[in-house]
Each structure stands twice: as structure tokens, then as C-alpha cells.
Amino acid sequence: MIDTLFTALSELLSFQHLSYMFLGIALGLAIGVLPALGGIAGLSLLIPFIYGMDQVSALAMLIGLLAIMPTGDTFSSILLGIPGGSSSQATVLDGFPLAKKGEAARALSTAFISSMFGGIFGAVVLTGFVFIARPVILAFGSAELFMLALLGLSMVAVLSGRSLVKGIAACCLGLVIGSIGAAPATGEFRLVYDIEYLYDGIPLVVVGMGVFAIPEIVDLMRSNSAIAGEMPLGKGWTRGIRDWANNWFLSLRCAAVGCIVGVIPGLGGSVVDWIAYGHAVQTTKDTSNFGKGDIRGVIAPESANNAMTGGAMLPTILFGIPGSGAMAVFLGCMVLIGIEPGPSMVTTDLHLTYTMIWSLALANIFGALACVALARPISGLTKVPFQYMAPFLMVMIAFAAFQSTRSVNDLLALLALGVVGVLMKRFGWSRPALLIGYVLAPQAETFLYQAVQFNGWEFLTRTGVIIIGLMTLASVFFGLRNRVDEHGNVVPVTDDVPDVPQFRAHLPQIGFAAAIFGVMVIALYDSLQHDFLGKVFPLSVTVVGIVMLGVLLWELWHGKPGHHSHFDAELIDTQSGCAPPRGLWAGLGWMAALILLAVLLGFVLAVAVFFLAFMRLRAGATWLRSLHLTAWAVGGIITAAWLLTLNFPSGLLQSVVDLPWPLR
Secondary structure, three states, X not given: OHHHHHHHHHHHOOHHHHHHHHHHHHHHHHHHHOOOOHHHHHHHHHHHHHOOOOXXXXXXXXXXXXXXXXXXXXHHHHHOOOOOOHHHHHHHHHHHHHHHOOOHHHHXXXXXXXXXXXXXXXXXXXXXXXXXXXXHHHOOOHHHHHHHHHHHHXXXXXXXXXXXXXXXHHHHHXXXXXXXXXXXXXXXXXXXXXXXXXXXXXXXXXXXXXXXXXXXXXXXXXXOOEOOOOOOOOOOHHHXXXXXXXXXXXXXXXXXXXHHHHHOOOOHHHOHHHHHHHHHHHOOOOOOOOOOOOOHHHHHHHHHHXXXXXXXXXXXHHXXXXXXXXXXXXXXXXXXXXXXXXXXXHOOOHHHHHXXXXXXXXXXXXXXXXXXXXXXXXXXXXXXXXXXXXXXXXXXXXXXXXXXXOOHHHHHHHHHHHHHHHHHHHHOOOHHXXXXXXXXXXXXXXXXXXXXXXXXXXXXXXXXXXXXXXXXXXXXXXXXXXXXXXXXXXXOOOOOOOOOOOHHHHHHHHHHHHHHHHHHHHHHHHHXXXXXXXXXXXXXXXXXXXXXXXXXXXXXXXXXXXOHHHOOOOOOOOOOXXXXXXXXXXXXXXXXXXXXXXXXXXXXXXXXXXXXXXXHHHOOOOHHHHXXXXXXXXXXXXXXXXXXXXOOOOOHHHHOOOOOHHHO
16 A cells, blocks of 8 residues: 555656646636635636546646635635635634734735645545545445435535525435436436437536536626725735744644544535634633734634645545535546546555545645745735626636537536526525535435345345434434535524515515426426336435425415525615625626627637627726737637637537638
């Protein structure tokens, strides 16, 4: 095993593999600077580019991005006072006050070295666990693996947000989307309706970016402001390192907390920073400076959130249970490059397991150094108005989505799921629950039919199945008592959501719930048309989904004002008297315009027209600046396509006019 570990290290240190890891770090850093996008959107962007890559290089790039995301989030948390992601919320409490005092450099350097230490600690823990877990994993059969998939699905109880029925319904919707295409047991095609695009199912990148990236971009576009104000970095880079050295034991304890929380699927970055921050406060005698600029309030969450990545990888790669929303996408990426999580990761693919471990450690070291080196130019980017960045992100998302199957239907599916994602976020539906359901659907169904074929329904009496079943029940029990939403906020016990007493104010979310109810009924009818092994899984899922949606519709119709199911981000907050910013559909309209132009004109011409229109009409830029940015956008995608041998969506115009290559 030691030989395998060092063999993996020597492979990773090759120039090619290091180059891909640096590429992942660069992309992760670029996305991490932008508030709210997070690792799910970043990983989704990488999916089209890992096709055809060897497994070690693809893993190096993916883990490079995963490792740097929590570190990159630190910029917006400290410089802007806006959490860069769910795992960097607690950093804001003391990091932003330090920045306002002119000590941003001190806070950033402390955060970077804490993140680096936490990431290395997580990799060490992952290494040790592989030695311990190997005999246990090898004893697992299909029945136990199916129960582990159920354990992963039980994490929806934690991530269901304010409304449990919305969380379960979202998970069922994800399971339905994940079951589109051929049934694993019988090969029957489900929910395809003679649409060729659906025969292979909807690609992961389309689901991930449609449900997560588009809603976040739409929200950020509504602010109409710069990502940050004029916040100087100040001095104190070496002082920040000394601060960490003086509190190294706190960093060690919080890194251990991060690993433990990361191992628990479904929690991950949602709560790890708050647990670590709470630990720092509880173990400090003088707490008067916390929340006002105490450096320990930066060390604790930053040590924990990077260590959490190593902890979250444990259930993901060894048991096939995603430890977080980002790990759900990472799990899908593993399958795409031909890696099957589970027992093979400690036997035939052990070298790949160690490749991930070494990649995680190296990426944290290089990522922290890159953050220090690029701190000043990155802090300058945060002062750029977001409306100048939004069109670049939209083009990047559309371009990456198209590479999934290289069909224009990728773009149409992206837009449809973007609408669903925007509405889910508005009405408080758990988007991580949908993603976990989507990713685990094929795995859960495959292991179920294998268990039934090999052991019959007697597989439920196996010792391992019973033990994991009890763990699942415990997970549900504790998850219901400690629910968090997708932003890491603990769900209050009392019903206190922003609400208004008028019934008509609830009609939009009643309509959305009714539409999802209709989708479940269609899926139920479709499942009844198939053989037993082809219908048992989707039938069970849709029945649960219909029951949950029925309960939800009753709550929306009869619940009192402030009921947890009534959450609507567009309602006036009766406590603050503030209305949300306008333009919920404007951002989505621009995305729809880009996709429609791509269908009509082809992608390159569409980007040119879209950029000019966006810069002139939405951003209010001058003609000179608009043309300059348009040239950069068009040149960038043409260069990317040439370097990576990727195709552009072809438009109806190309069926009439023979355009030269750059415009195809």
C-alpha cells in the first residue's frame, strides 16, 4: 500500500498533471471571488472539459478546484462582508471588521495559512482512514451499498430548509430527473416521449448549472452595484502568519471539527464554519472582541472549511455518498471519467484514491500561495460592477452546457432548469436536496435491483443492512431537529417567514407547487407502463413526491401567515418593511435571449450580438467599451474552442449560409 501511495505521488508530480491541477486552481479561484456561486457551479463548468482526459489528470483538475474554492471565498467574505459561499459565512463576523480597520491583509494572510493547514490536515485524515476502512468496505455487497445510498438521501432531512415537505419534494424531483432515460435493470426508456435528447438522460452539468449557477447570477444582477466598495488591503501579511502560529492549537482543533462534520453527508459547508466559530468562542476566556475583529474568529472557520473537503471526500469516494452538494457533483464527475466509488477505491483503484489525497494536499499549498500572490489584483476585481461580469458568466455557462452532448437541446434544458432553479430559490425549496436526489438516483436504483436479484427481499434482514438502516433513521431524527437551509442558516422552530396575509400573494408558489405535482403525476403514469424492475423505483419516488406535494399544497392554502411553507423571497418583509429589489425575471430574460440567439444565429454571432446589447442596454456602457468587451468575449470562446477542440452550437442561419469556421 505504501508503494501505491508513492506511485500516485510520482504520477501527480508530472508536468502534465500539475498543469491540470493549476488550471483547476485558477478556475476555482476565479469563481471563488464571486459571491454565492460556489463549488457546485465551478465543478459543473469543468464537466464538459474532462471528457477524453486520463483519470489522474481529470482528478487533479477537479480537486484543484475543490481545494481552492473555500480559500477563494475568503476574499469576498473579508473584503466585501458578503459570504463567498456557505462555508465562509462565519468568517465575515470578524474578517470584515478587520478589513474596515485597515487590516484586510492581516485577515487574509491568517485565513490563507489557516485554510492551507486545514486542507493538509484533511488530506492526512483521508490517508489514515483508507488504511482503517479498507476491510470494512470490502465486506459491503449490493444490499449494503443500496442502504448507503438511502443514508445519503436521508441527508435531505438536514438540507430540507424551512419546510421539510418542500425538501423531500425537491429530492423526489431530483430522483425523477435522475431516472430519465434507460432503466438500469431492464433497459426500458422512461420519461423520454420520443425526444432523442432524453434517451441518455439530462447531463449533470446542465442540471448543476441550471439549478444553481443561473439563479445566483440572476440574484447578483439585481443588485446593480459593484461587488465591493473601496476597501484597502493595508499591511500586516507577516503579522497574520504570526497570529496563526500563536493560535495553532485552535486551528488544529477546528480542522478536526471540519473533518468530522465533513464525514457526515449533507452537513458539510452548511454548518462547519459556525460550529468551528462557536468552538472558538466557547474555548476563549475573553470573548468581548469576537464580532468586532478578533483574529481567532477568522482562524477557526477557515481551518475548518478546508479540512471539511477532505472529510466530505471520505463518504463520497469510499461509499458513494456525497458529503455535500459540491461532492454530489464530484461524485457524478467520477462516474463520467470511469471511476466507480465504493470497494474498488481501496483495491484496483487504490492509486486513484491516493492521487486524490495528494492532489488535495498539494492544491491547498499551491492555492494558498496563489491567493497571497494575487491578493491585490483580485481585490481590484471585486470593485468591478457585477453587470460587467454577468454576461461573461452567462456565456461561459452556456458554452460549457453545450459541450455536454453538443446538442442545442443542452441549452434549452439549461434554460428550463434555470427557471426551475430561480423559482425554487424564490420559494425556499432545497436545491441541494434536488441535486443529491439526481446524483444518487442511478446508484440507488442499480443497487436495489442487484440486491433483489441476488438475495430477494430477504436482503433487508442482513446484519449490515439493519445497522445502516438504524443509522439512516438516526440521521433523519437528528436531521429533523437540526435543519439548515442551503445558505447554512439554522431553521427556526417557530413559523416566522416573511409573509403577508393576502391569499393572492401565495398564488405564485401554489402555482409552482401545482406544476411540480403535475410532473410527479406524469412520472407516476409513465412508471406504470414498465416491467416491475423498471417501475419499482420511479413508482416509489413519485408516490412519496405526490404525498409531500399534496401536504404542501394544503399548507399553502390553509396555513396561517408566517407558516414555514409560505416562504417567498419576493414578499415584503413585514418586520423590516423592505421590499426585495426588482428584476427577478430580467436576468433570466437575458439568459433566454442568449440561448435564443444561439439557436437562430449560431453561438459566436449570438455572443457578439448579446454582448453588445447587454453592455449598451443593461450595463449602460459606451460604444467603445462595449465593443472592447465584446471582442474579448468572442476571442476568448474562439480560443477556448480551438485549444480544447470543442464545438459551438450551430444556428438556423448556418443551414442557409455557409459561414467560416470562427462564426460557426
